[in-house]
Amino acid sequence: MSSINYNKKKLALVDCNSFYVSCERLFNPKIQNKPVVVLSNNDGCVISRSNEAKALGIRMGEPYFKVKELIKRNNVHIFSSNYALYGDLSRRVMKVLKTFSTNVEIYSIDEAFIDLSFLKEEDVENYGKEIRKKVLKWTGIPTSVGISTTKTLSKVANHIAKKERTGVMYLNKNIDERLKKFPIQDVWGVGRQLSKLYVKNGIENAYQLKSVSNTWVKKSTNVLGSRTAMELRGITCIGLELHEEKRKNCCVSRSFGKRITDLQKLEEAVSTYCLNAAEKIRGDDQICRGLTVFIRTSPFNKNKKYYSNSQTAELPIATNNSIELVKYARKILKGMYKPGYHYQKAGIILSKLKDADKNEVNLLTPLMDDRSKTLMKAIDHTNNKYGRHAITIASAGIHKGWKMRREHSSKIDTASFNYLPKVSAS
DNA sequence: TCTGGGGTCCTAGGACCC
């Protein structure tokens, strides 16, 4: 059997460059070509950097307070994250990508895999350039495109395209030479632990992982490790996922703007997160059977006693009813709370999710079922229209002194005309 | 002083059954 390239898969990974920064730049042309960073919730860490900011040595995930001085000295522009804006722009980018192939997997907020196997070998690179051009023109977001035969190799190609600033990289020849220069810790699926293990065994680049025996990889790691190695060899182990699966868990958690000591404030926070989570799963027509609450003090503060706890309740009847869920959450919280600690974070996880229509009817199913469904619908509708938590419940609190910090928000809302950039036609 | 949040998958080990 001949295995000429024509039969092989051509898989593109399109990745938005410094996505959150690029989103902020769209509405603020003055920060083009300037160092810019976007901070995580609570203005905690740096989670997106422009190339200029990277050049200053600001690392991904770095705590803000550690680079505050550096940022000030170099006039780096700072933004608190605005996920409503990024989500909206993401949807626009993905819409454009879907015009290039029927088989598109949206992998994350700023990345998508696209099956381009229908292309002729000689057209691949130009097609990649077309993708970049159209996304930039229609959305204003710059991207990089990596193309190869497996997801893992496309990730490598994308990395190279970004690093060399070529925009498009089709990795179809001299693959081994490229892989020899590709650090093991940059390979998709190789995190801190695995790369430590590999380096200890003399594997320092992608080529060496590709060359080592499969039995060794399987024995030393797990199926995921061996999948990665196979994919580097050009053997597809991770397929495209074309239809979105519903989520299996739903977590809402936040660090507090200020430390909390008393139970009542914790209750407010946990109730609020619970309302958010319940609203999310209702939006997907799901109900849950498991509910976990967790609380903890700061793991970084060495001067204070550390406390962390989490507890899960199995619900007798699966539900997505906010009032019901908040009731359980508060009960769990009360059982875990210990006075005398400075709590830094709390969260809630709804688990064992399933479709609402698959709910088994139970003799205990209360007759109020229909009434509560109507109530939840009314709440969701109102909050949709007038903003989240136009309607809420008392235990979620009013003042919310624990709310997270967002001191550098651009406050851009793409649904609001006031913030749309002005364009003058000439 | 100040260190994100939301996911998925895998594995080891315990509980339970026959």
Place this chain on the structure above:
DNA sequence: TCTGGGGTCCTAGGACCC
């Protein structure tokens, strides 16, 4: 009284991703 071994299911915790 003897107290094996194979199977399943579940969960907590770890590793990884963006």
